[in-house]
Amino acid sequence: MRPYVRPYAWRMVVMVLAALGGVAASIVVPLVTAKVVDGPIAHHDKAGLLPLALLAIGLGVAEAVLIFIRRWVQNTATLGIERRMRDDLYIHLQALPPSFHDQWQSGQLLSRATSDLSAIRRFTGFGVVFLIVNVATFATIIGLLVHKDALLGTLVAVTLLPVIPLCARFERRYRRISRRVQDQQGDVATQVEEAATGLRVIKAFGRRELVAGRFDESARTLRGTQLEQARLRAGFVSFLDLIPNVALALVMLLGAFAVSSGRLTLGGLVAFITLVLQLVWPVEALGFILASAQEAATAAQRVYEVYDTVPAIRDDPQAQPLERARGHVRFEGVTFAFEGSDEPVLAGVDLDVRPGETLAIVGSSGSGKSTLAMLVPRLADVTQGRVTIDGHDVRELTLQSLRSAVATAFEEPILFSASVRENVTLGHPDATDAEVEQALALAQADFVHDLPWGLQTRVGEQGMSLSGGQRQRLALARAVIGRPAVLVLDDPLSALDVETEHLVERALARVLSTTTAIVVVHRPSTVALADRVALLRDGRVQAVGTHSDLMATVPEYADVLGQEEEVRAS
CATH class of the missing domain: 3.40.50.300 (P-loop containing nucleotide triphosphate hydrolases)
Known part of the structure; x- marks a missing residue:
């Protein structure tokens, strides 16, 4: 992957920085909200409300601009990486001898050049960036929560600990099923290609129903594997969605006692709850990021199965051009x-x-x-x-x-x-x-x-x-x-x-x-x-x-x- 990413390295850096900047702006908003609640609202200071409101609006605008920059750079960079990979894969396929293509189904090669490269591009453009951003977001928010209230902040951190072993277990299972899905997609693509090129033979022998039945069997097998993949992913994401909500319920309950005892201000509780809510997306996104990572990993494995085949027929380093051939x-x-x-x-x-x-x-x-x-x-x-x-x-x-x-x-x-x-x-x-x-x-x-x-x-x-x-x-x-x-x-x-x-x-x-x-x-x-x-x-x-x-x-x-x-x- 490194040779393909290198020409777009500066764009990837801009993309990560823009994403981090957008997240930073969104994290600051709850802190501004706390200032509004504990300041102008608590003291009925209408004059002090305007600058804080303008600051919140400015942060929102800044976040929107940074999101636009991130998405634009993301698309130009990742689509460029995908194009370069597809070009190189096509050139490599052309360099391989006929004996290689005789042994491979055309649909398997087609799926590697299309859906597999798209899976790599999705993870490169979204998964990698948000894995970095979400880790930074998680660490920053937990740090702010502990700073505001050590007890509540530690409680939120402990509540999120089960995510780690859950992610490890999910990765192992999802990697295996992703490979099966991608291989079966290649089989289906092969059958479509063969049905198109052999249409005259199929019609001439009246075997349309036979071929359709075989295709239906392959399609059903693929559907069953995709449903198994969807169930695994849905269960994982559902559990991830539950964890931050449990943490939020505990914060609201214990936070009310903290406010009543004077350990935490009302504005601090509002900010605390808002920050915990901002943890919901990073935790939930882990499901998509890990699934995307495993799909990209198996896709890369399938693509490099082709790349690892060294062309048996190629120019010798000492090869010389044939000039003015006589034809003997x-x-x-x-x-x-x-x-x-x-x-x-x-x-x-x-x-x-x-x-x-x-x-x-x-x-x-x-x-x-x-x-x-x-x-x-x-x-x-x-x-x-x-x-x-x-x-x-x-x-x-x-x-x-x-x-x-x-x-x-x-x-x-x-x-x-x-x-x-x-x-x-x-x-x-x-x-x-x-x-x-x-x-x-x-x-x-x-x-x-x-x-x-x-x-x-x-x-x-x-x-x-x-x-x-x-x-x-x-x-x-x-x-x-x-x-x-x-x-x-x-x-x-x-x-x-x-x-x-x-x-x-x-x-x-x-x-x-x-x-x-x-x-x-x-x-x-x-x-x-x-x-x-x-x-x-x-x-x-x-x-x-x-x-x-x-x-x-x-x-x-x-x-x-x-x-x-x-x-x-x-």
């Missing part, structure tokens, strides 16, 4: 296994892709084709061996320069809730209109001009307003717009119909003639675009050669392509 890609003894798995997906892969050459990767499902493609732009790192570009280990290159030289299009095209132009120029936001048009033409994506607002048409979340073929063509345009030195295509033509596939392949042939390309393919027509083909089997390179040579000499190669054609035909 080599896989040297490459072995890859997912974290926690003893079985490698790739084992001892050796491949050499010369500049300007197109290498097709063919293999049955699970042979490691897509994993091999992920290693070039460092979406994953090798377990053993190395991948090089122009002789440089990709782990020794800066990620920015590597991913500027290597463009990727995936089998599942991902588009964002933005305009067509913003999606196409994602990797090259400074691309000219001519470059955008060229990329669209190359990917046979001229259909965008028929959309309601052309290139400015928003495609909707994940591009679901477009067909699968349209999404893949836009993803292909995004990959080729920068004319990369290396182009990695993970079966980007899988959702195209036969006619569009033919057009895109013809256009793609022009792109592949000017760049190094690694293409994961399943169709014989796409394999024909490649200069050479590598056949993968169980994570190993079984054969490398031209399409015609492999068809003639490697029966398994023909079997794999035949199986893919059968799947496509069915």
Whole structure:
């Protein structure tokens, strides 16, 4: 928290000082009241009443001004802290590899970036300030009470002592239940997100009632936990409310005897009672402050579960930029296994892709084709061996320069809730209109001009307003717009119909003639675009050669392509 608070430290100080000043003004008012009762009222001194009344009004105005300053500074500071934390969390999430996001529910990450950070902000802006202010208020008032009447003041202090063990017990119980609530909120958020993105599947299978039932079960579980949390908090606050009221009743009873015996003046009793009343809010506020503190603590714990995950793929301190890449890609003894798995997906892969050459990767499902493609732009790192570009280990290159030289299009095209132009120029936001048009033409994506607002048409979340073929063509345009030195295509033509596939392949042939390309393919027509083909089997390179040579000499190669054609035909 310290790095986020530091830029706003002076505002936090102003906020605390303003709060303390406001409380000080409110504490002085009962003392002025005592002077009014024991002075002008007791002696019927109308002239002496005016200056004391003006002083009370001035204190009230000062308190109001200080409250305004405190609230304004509080909002600007705490909202700034929350924004900085949210920005850093988002940047950290972007730095984490795909394997991290594969293991986490999206709703859990979303709840950490929204409700958890809001809980931290509430405690930072309100809880911390009023914890300081209320302790100072409590100590000051008890001191004044003891000064006015030692017996009554000590009695009030003793009456409030049970608050300490009660607070300790409440904190332990509330911390556990707060964690459960926040985790369950993440589960509910995940179900909402999955229902939104999978709406077509849910409707297509007629499973709306099933999904709604599961959501209702999660929502009921969350509601039950929240009610348990509310009962715990309500009981605690109710008891806190009772304690100062008991103290007030004792003060009124014993204070009357003190006045009658002459030990305390009437004005002193009025001031005493008013000061005790001012203890009600600090004591009651303990319930909110402690609850807010535990919510913030569990929220911070959940957020730092993400922060504590160190990005496995990041720039080496000695990383150098890749300049004027020619596109010579080599896989040297490459072995890859997912974290926690003893079985490698790739084992001892050796491949050499010369500049300007197109290498097709063919293999049955699970042979490691897509994993091999992920290693070039460092979406994953090798377990053993190395991948090089122009002789440089990709782990020794800066990620920015590597991913500027290597463009990727995936089998599942991902588009964002933005305009067509913003999606196409994602990797090259400074691309000219001519470059955008060229990329669209190359990917046979001229259909965008028929959309309601052309290139400015928003495609909707994940591009679901477009067909699968349209999404893949836009993803292909995004990959080729920068004319990369290396182009990695993970079966980007899988959702195209036969006619569009033919057009895109013809256009793609022009792109592949000017760049190094690694293409994961399943169709014989796409394999024909490649200069050479590598056949993968169980994570190993079984054969490398031209399409015609492999068809003639490697029966398994023909079997794999035949199986893919059968799947496509069915």
